[in-house]
Amino acid sequence: MSDVICIFDLRRMFTHAAEQIRHESELLSQLDCVGGDGDHGTTIVRAMEMLEYEMNAKSDRPLDVRLRDAGWSVLGVGGGASSALLGTFIAGMGDVELGRECDCKRLAAGFASGLRAVEKQTKAKPGDKTMMDALVPAVQAIEAAAGSGESIARALKLAADAARSGAEATKKMIARYGRAKFLGERTLGSADAGATSIALLFQGFSTAFAKQKEV
Amino acid sequence: MSDVICIFDLRRMFTHAAEQIRHESELLSQLDCVGGDGDHGTTIVRAMEMLEYEMNAKSDRPLDVRLRDAGWSVLGVGGGASSALLGTFIAGMGDVELGRECDCKRLAAGFASGLRAVEKQTKAKPGDKTMMDALVPAVQAIEAAAGSGESIARALKLAADAARSGAEATKKMIARYGRAKFLGERTLGSADAGATSIALLFQGFSTAFAKQKEV
């Protein structure tokens, strides 16, 4: 069996990711209290549940179409800055052709395309204490892993690790985007809410995949 | 020296009474919290300070005129139910002629006249848990004392005692007038705010007079 993912894998990835995020939703809202409006847990769970729902819908369209539609659905439900960016990311993944099955290289191209879409909407870069601190290294890790011929499971594991370190690093940063940017030094010491949920997203992707391969 | 009071006595009476009430103003507001709006201390102090001010004004008008004007001044400043009734009481004292000096009998007639004026404005009777529970027995005590030839100091002492017992008795009553009437049994156990301040008023009248006579 070749190393590819199909809609069933994608479905499991999003189910696991939603699970992770739901589980930490109170923490995510608390992190958003530091400089934001204290609702990130609520908004990101709403977005994740929409993605889960879309991935579970019956349809035999290619993965890119599924992702694009799912991303736009998130852009439909609304939920602040994080949903707009997450929706853009997922929809953007579908801007490259993925077919009904795709290998690690294609998948990495999809993630890279999603990141490009996000970068069109925000000027935030790693270091600005936003979800970009987790998203950018995660996508780079997948690309690197795919480039050196790693398996999908391995690539996602590396992405999850990169996202987690990226989120962790936001603790030492001062926010420059989002609601928290007005607070300056006060945001030092606690992690960015959006970066933390992106780390959970990739952790969910990874564990879902790891588990599947163990079977 | 015959047993009469003049404007200097009246002045001292109101100064002492205002002093007593000011001293207990927090307690009076607290008592008003039970069934009322928690402001009796504030309103009654405002009224007493107006009376003090009026009594201290330079003028050689007769006592009845002084009292009538002072009462109407209280009706001018405003301050809820208690000021309206206190103002009416003091103004009503001036409805009988008191001259520039008056003896115990005349003074008792003045108090009785004040009470009649109040009774025209409220249907509350002793037993209804209002200031009437202190005011009615106080005035009756002065009248009785004057009738049996007691001194002014003694009459005011008896009035103060009667007012205090009357106020004390309101603890066992259920309010039937004023803001507290809507609360029924909840008002059991604590004294009526207005009755308590009337007791302090007469206590002030009495101590002022007692002190003067000691000199």
Added chain:
Amino acid sequence: MRMKKFINDPRQLTAELLEGFTLAFPRHVRLSGTSAIVRATPKPAGMVRMVTLGGSGHEPGLSGFVGRGMLDASIAGEIFAAPGAVKCIEAIRDACAGGEGTLLIVLNHAGDVLAANIAMQAVDREGLNVKMVLTEEDISSSVGDRRGLVGCVAVYKVAGAAAEAGASLERCFEVAQRMAGNMRTLAVAVRTATNPVTGQPIFELGEDEMEIGMGQHGEAGTGRMRLKSANQTAEIMLDQLLTDLAVSADEEVLVILNGAGATTLMELYLVFRRVAQALEAKSIRLVRSAIGEFITTQEQAGFQMMIARMDKELIELWDAPADTPFFKMP
């Protein structure tokens, strides 16, 4: 809960707030003497004047409804305290000087009624043409001596419209009485206010308690219970109001929801939604409504629900133009 308010010297509070209010609405109102808020542009001579009185601390409160189509004057007392009777006498005299008689609208609270009665006795002796209407619609107390709550605003509106249209004093009085007799209010609170002068809360409610039957000044009510949802609270209150007013199917009603201070409009919308649904289910016709903060109780959390039976004429008067600081009808 410690008081946290933007105030200056508490003894100057009322004077300063009246000054601020008149500075904020120069097109509508001005201060006459120390405590009467009157229209910036008086009504033409020969028309009935509408006057009310009551304590401050309920902003927008009574004075917020002085203006074309509603009140001509509002006599403001100190915080939570009736104005002095003398002030009332002066304001009524002024009103009578300009108009064809004066309608005095008084909310049934001991202090206000005492001041109004003393004033009425005085102006009667002077032979002035004044009639008084008492609003007493709080169903938490028994018939015969009920408190006046937000319902006065409806009375100001309809009687004010009649006066503005040139009706006689008798006619304005009749309209005011009809409105007053056809309305019922009930208040609920979940958190009480602090008195801005004493700095103290009047009483405290438990962490998960609410109380139905509150007074206008944070006076405790008679129906303490566990905090309920918006829907349940709406139903409990509406049922009591409809029963007391004996409303039957096909009748037309006005509903006013009056926020106490801290309760959000968001919550009032939720409550209103259920009221509208419940009325619809009973085939009672919700013909008019007003939702907002009209007569508040400092930063108390809770609201008043008023329901009134309307007839064709009352609806027309409700719809008539009004232009006051806090109630406008185009």
Added chain:
Amino acid sequence: MRMKKFINDPRQLTAELLEGFTLAFPRHVRLSGTSAIVRATPKPAGMVRMVTLGGSGHEPGLSGFVGRGMLDASIAGEIFAAPGAVKCIEAIRDACAGGEGTLLIVLNHAGDVLAANIAMQAVDREGLNVKMVLTEEDISSSVGDRRGLVGCVAVYKVAGAAAEAGASLERCFEVAQRMAGNMRTLAVAVRTATNPVTGQPIFELGEDEMEIGMGQHGEAGTGRMRLKSANQTAEIMLDQLLTDLAVSADEEVLVILNGAGATTLMELYLVFRRVAQALEAKSIRLVRSAIGEFITTQEQAGFQMMIARMDKELIELWDAPADTPFFKMP
């Protein structure tokens, strides 16, 4: 402070509040789709449409200003959350279908701007005639990326009046930009709000602390200090605003005081009084004002002070008739 609110299922909160709102103001508004509040009676064809967007939980908030003379549509998000970009695209399409182009007014908050940008890219691709204005007047942050606070209401008012009078999209845009560029706002809080969905306060202030520079959703500010009097607070805030806007003597200004939720109108009057006195002392002419609750932050205690430089045309547009649920000009 435990949350005590009259709500039902928190997940249904926004849907229920929009339903309650439209039930309460049937003469002014109706719901289009799930989350666009539009005028009950649309503007005649061939006129510019005014559209805004933003999260709920700020009632009356943006949707409270939909009606004649102000907005044509308001796209409501969930509590404190921008609406979805797709909803914005749909609402702008609808607006453009009826009118001569659409002016989209967006408060500068990351989520709102992201949604608006995605929507603008989409409708631009469709060739629709839409222009966007960003309001960013919160002086607590540095120039270039300031938050949008209550100032949007002034923009709705003047640009809405221009649109109502038949001005072109370019003209409405120019008016909106001029108003937006000439206004400055600063917020203060003494007690924070609880989020109605999570039930949690965003942060807590000490017993005798206040904080200047608060955001619109209870986001912490940057100027924590001891609680001050009404006069002192008014002076501190006004000075910062006047300096930032560089107002000089004889200029004409509009002042808006926007209550955060629990702070009483009584307190706002006191603050307003001092603002009026201070402006007078500086010979700055206070030509218009608005005082009340326009865009709230749940039961937060505090307020926003907005000051704007006005010119003859802006004043005329401010004075033009408006009839919306929470802003009326006769």
